[in-house]
Amino acid sequence: MMIIINFTILALIGLTIWFFFIKKEPTAKKVQDKVTIIVEGGYTPSVIEVPVGKAITLAFHRKDASSCLEEVMIPDFQIRQFLPLHQTTEITITPKKLGEYQFHCGMSMFFGKIKVT
Amino acid sequence: MKKVSFPITGMHCASCAVTTQRRLQKTPGVISATVNYANEHASVEYDEKQADVSKIYAAVDSLGYKAHPDSTDGNDIITIERSREMKELKKKLIVSAVLNSILLFGAMVPFAPALLKNSWLMWALATPIQFWVGGQYYRSAFSGLKNRSANMDTLVALGTSVTYFFSIFSLIFASTFAQVGIEAHVYFEVSSTIMTLILLGKFLEIRAKGQTSEAMKKLLGLQAKTAHVLRAGKELDLPVEQLVKGDRLIVKPGEKVPIDGQIVDGETAIDESMVTGESLPVEKKKGDLVIGATINQSGAFEMIAMKVGSETFLAQIIELVKHAQGSRAPIQKLTDRIAGVFVPTVIIISLITFLLWFNVGPPPQFLHALISMISVLIIACPCALGLATPTSIMVGIGKGAEHGILVKDAEALERASKVNIIIFDKTGTLTEGKPSVRGFEVADNIDQLLQSIGIKKSLAKTASAYIEGVVFSLETKSHHPLARAIVTYLTDKKAPIYKVEKLIDIGGKGIQAQIEGHTILIGTQNFMEQKKTVPSKNLSTLSQSWKDQAWSISFVAIDQYQVGVIGISDSVKTTAAATIVALKKMQVTPVMMTGDNRQTAEAIAHQVGIIEVLAEVLPQDKEKKVSTLKKQGKVVAMVGDGINDAPALAAADVGMAMGNGTDIAIESAGITLLRSDITLVPQALKLSKSTMRNIRQNLAWAFGYNLILVPVAMGVLYPIFHIQLSPMLASAAMALSSVSVVSNALRLKSIKLSEGR
Numbered sequence: 085m086m087i088i089i090n091f092t093i094l095a096l097i098g099l100t101i102w103f104f105f106i107k108k109e110p111t112a113k114k115v116q117d118k119v120t121i122i123v124e125g126g127y128t129p130s131v132i133e134v135p136v137g138k139a140i141t142l143a144f145h146r147k148d149a150s151s152c153l154e155e156v157m158i159p160d161f162q163i164r165q166f167l168p169l170h171q172t173t174e175i176t177i178t179p180k181k182l183g184e185y186q187f188h189c190g191m192s193m194f195f196g197k198i199k200v201t
Numbered sequence: 202m203k204k205v206s207f208p209i210t211g212m213h214c215a216s217c218a219v220t221t222q223r224r225l226q227k228t229p230g231v232i233s234a235t236v237n238y239a240n241e242h243a244s245v246e247y248d249e250k251q252a253d254v255s256k257i258y259a260a261v262d263s264l265g266y267k268a269h270p271d272s273t274d275g276n277d278i279i280t281i282e283r284s285r286e287m288k289e290l291k292k293k294l295i296v297s298a299v300l301n302s303i304l305l306f307g308a309m310v311p312f313a314p315a316l317l318k319n320s321w322l323m324w325a326l327a328t329p330i331q332f333w334v335g336g337q338y339y340r341s342a343f344s345g346l347k348n349r350s351a352n353m354d355t356l357v358a359l360g361t362s363v364t365y366f367f368s369i370f371s372l373i374f375a376s377t378f379a380q381v382g383i384e385a386h387v388y389f390e391v392s393s394t395i396m397t398l399i400l401l402g403k404f405l406e407i408r409a410k411g412q413t414s415e416a417m418k419k420l421l422g423l424q425a426k427t428a429h430v431l432r433a434g435k436e437l438d439l440p441v442e443q444l445v446k447g448d449r450l451i452v453k454p455g456e457k458v459p460i461d462g463q464i465v466d467g468e469t470a471i472d473e474s475m476v477t478g479e480s481l482p483v484e485k486k487k488g489d490l491v492i493g494a495t496i497n498q499s500g501a502f503e504m505i506a507m508k509v510g511s512e513t514f515l516a517q518i519i520e521l522v523k524h525a526q527g528s529r530a531p532i533q534k535l536t537d538r539i540a541g542v543f544v545p546t547v548i549i550i551s552l553i554t555f556l557l558w559f560n561v562g563p564p565p566q567f568l569h570a571l572i573s574m575i576s577v578l579i580i581a582c583p584c585a586l587g588l589a590t591p592t593s594i595m596v597g598i599g600k601g602a603e604h605g606i607l608v609k610d611a612e613a614l615e616r617a618s619k620v621n622i623i624i625f626d627k628t629g630t631l632t633e634g635k636p637s638v639r640g641f642e643v644a645d646n647i648d649q650l651l652q653s654i655g656i657k658k659s660l661a662k663t664a665s666a667y668i669e670g671v672v673f674s675l676e677t678k679s680h681h682p683l684a685r686a687i688v689t690y691l692t693d694k695k696a697p698i699y700k701v702e703k704l705i706d707i708g709g710k711g712i713q714a715q716i717e718g719h720t721i722l723i724g725t726q727n728f729m730e731q732k733k734t735v736p737s738k739n740l741s742t743l744s745q746s747w748k749d750q751a752w753s754i755s756f757v758a759i760d761q762y763q764v765g766v767i768g769i770s771d772s773v774k775t776t777a778a779a780t781i782v783a784l785k786k787m788q789v790t791p792v793m794m795t796g797d798n799r800q801t802a803e804a805i806a807h808q809v810g811i812i813e814v815l816a817e818v819l820p821q822d823k824e825k826k827v828s829t830l831k832k833q834g835k836v837v838a839m840v841g842d843g844i845n846d847a848p849a850l851a852a853a854d855v856g857m858a859m860g861n862g863t864d865i866a867i868e869s870a871g872i873t874l875l876r877s878d879i880t881l882v883p884q885a886l887k888l889s890k891s892t893m894r895n896i897r898q899n900l901a902w903a904f905g906y907n908l909i910l911v912p913v914a915m916g917v918l919y920p921i922f923h924i925q926l927s928p929m930l931a932s933a934a935m936a937l938s939s940v941s942v943v944s945n946a947l948r949l950k951s952i953k954l955s956e957g958r
Binding site: 085086090096103104107124159164194 | 282286337340341343344345346347348349350351352353354381382383403407523524525526527528529533536537540541542543544545548549552553555556559560567583584586587588591610
């Protein structure tokens with residue numbers, strides 16, 4: 085019995101590492117002017133690719149009641165936006181420089197990325 | 202084409218929404234309109250050439266419903282949502298508190314009735330807490346797992362589930378457990394206590410969080426709602442959103458000034474404290490500018506609306522504060538990185554904890570291992586880490602806004618806390634910035650001089666009048682701040698005007714021009730020496746004594762001969778000296794920078810107590826001086842009016858723009874001081890230092906909490922002290938930790954920025 089339990093726990097450790105740490109960044113969704121991002125246990129899509137110098141509307145639709153996700157922040161654009169539950173909140177940004185910009189929840193636990201190309 | 206979206210109230214059925222939508226679509230100029238009954242919102246696209254917002258609002262109002270401005274509803278939604286969430290939590294909290302006390306009574310009290318000690322009843326009591334009260338944790342954990350990410354709710358769901366389900370198995374399969382050598386035990390009171398306490402923590406946290414955005418709510422609440430408008434000779438009461446530029450408004454005593462504009466009739470005193478923090482009422486008369494949302498105290502007046510909607514001063518302040526509160530402080534970088542991997546790491550640590558207890562722990566190994574694992578899952582608190590910095594920033598920046606200190610972003614706030622040198626651009630910061638002519642003298646032998654140069658003195662009766670006229674004619678064309686003082690002085694003396702030719706403005710030194718074929722020079726002593734003019738003895742003596750009194754000196758020369766001297770002084774602000782003392786107490790070195798010559802500059806510096814003086818700095822060199830100090834490794838703040846010294850403000854680590862009400866360009870500097878009050882400078886530094894200290898306390902608390910208590914939960918104290926942390930205590934600690942972070946940030950609201958108050 086001892087052995088079975090030990091192996092189970094070790095397997096769970098392995099599973100946790102694989103599940104949370106060994107994951108590929110999802111392929112970026114190419115966006116031209118507007119994208120709806122579902123806020124539910126994270127952001128879907130979480131990686132978006134946008135052209136430089138164009139106004140992009142990010143429409144965050146929050147489905148998750150967890151207060152962790154009640155705010156979205158895009159620090160490089162100085163945005164902290166409260167997202168009312170079951171509603172779509174639109175944020176428009178115009179990235180002027182190439183690069184990658186993170187967005188995340190108010191407590192920095194869920195992340196997404198805006199790639200400006 | 203333009204788009205507008207606004208809430209509508211008064212609609213009581215879906216058909217009302219349809220009617221409103223149809224009415225909007227029929228309004229001339231409207232391209233498309235949708236009205237959503239569910240969220241009581243309308244979105245309208247219109248051609249701004251054919252329609253304007255006031256027509257759109259009027260269309261809604263004509264049906265008996267009410268169109269509302271867009272700007273404030275964002276924050277109302279937060280308030281509504283928060284109170285809805287609080288209500289829901291309160292209901293759950295009451296239910297779980299009642300059930301939980303019965304459970305605890307049965308489990309902990311030896312003389313409790315046998316019925317309450319019955320495991321099956323305990324199961325029945327714990328189940329609604331686990332799934333109805335704890336449902337939100339399960340839902341949140343599950344949606345996170347779908348994205349292969351985890352949050353605090355994942356830990357709560359995991360920890361309580363392990364406790365709850367193990368108890369069920371113990372209850373049903375007690376004999377099987379015994380056969381395979383696992384001790385059976387029922388922990389229903391543990392799982393439900395964890396749920397209840399964490400829920401309580403969440404409740405307190407949300408309540409405290411509501412207070413962090415109070416400053417913003419106050420700002421939004423400042424806006425005036427209606428205005429008395431004169432249209433076609435009639436006085437109408439209209440919502441402020443419907444005002445347009447050029448509207449003539451009436452403001453009565455005791456009312457709020459509805460919008461930014463200019464007084465066209467009447468005079469009054471206005472209380473501007475809510476916007477600029479200025480505590481004394483400001484006298485205003487015809488031609489003066491007034492700020493929307495300030496309070497008209499004494500007289501009625503008429504004004505012309507000059508700025509509406511998002512252009513108003515208040516709207517700009519709100520926008521800036523909103524942005525600043527959303528910015529990220531550099532100090533946050535580390536926590537951001539940690540918060541992202543925190544939860545999975547804790548799960549792994551909890552599993553390792555289980556392995557250690559199970560293999561090397563004292564009997565009953567399985568139960569010890571299980572309890573310690575649960576404690577680790579429950580005690581770890583990522584929220585405290587995540588909340589530490591942003592909450593303090595929100596409160597700190599809000600606090601500043603209430604005192605007339607606008608901070609552009611968290612980075613500026615962080616840098617300001619490290620400032621060790623502060624440069625004052627003298628005019629307008631240390632001095633009133635309203636220079637006036639104190640002396641205007643001509644050479645003793647002026648008649649003789651003019652004759653020898655060959656001047657005809659046309660238009661003027663005396664030699665003095667001629668020189669006054671010459672100076673007046675040149676200075677009216679100059680943009681130098683001192684020129685304005687000279688022009689004001691000579692306008693009163695009714696000096697004659699001559700035709701000016703070939704005018705050259707030599708920045709920071711003087712001006713040169715020709716009048717009736719003679720070369721006129723007006724400028725500093727340096728300028729006069731450079732141009733090799735011939736000095737006059739009495740003028741030199743006079744200028745020397747004026748300089749000792751910290752006056753600025755301008756010489757006048759005609760065809761190489763110095764013929765006159767003008768002494769100008771700008772009075773030092775009464776609060777300047779005390780401010781310098783306050784700065785020195787904060788270990789900040791004050792430096793004065795000015796275009797004045799060294800002697801004048803030092804005289805002023807001496808009056809206010811500044812030792813380091815950068816004198817005779819040309820406007821274009823201000824930026825270089827700032828950079829030089831920065832290169833010496835100093836963290837430099839620069840205080841100026843934000844208009845003339847914009848490059849120097851930008852070059853400094855922290856630029857502080859100081860101005861009076863609407864004439865200041867918000868966003869031109871890292872920190873904007875909304876009134877021309879030098880005491881705001883040490884206050885801004887104090888605000889930044891206090892905020893950064895608060896953040897460091899929060900971070901120390903959040904890191905320390907996790908770094909100390911997670912190992913305690915793992916059982917590091919067991920080998921020596923035989924203490925094993927109970928999961929119930931773990932949940933109490935966790936419930937308190939994020940509340941403490943938010944409460945500590947709220948302490949910032951009560952710090953005193955100004956001394957002696």
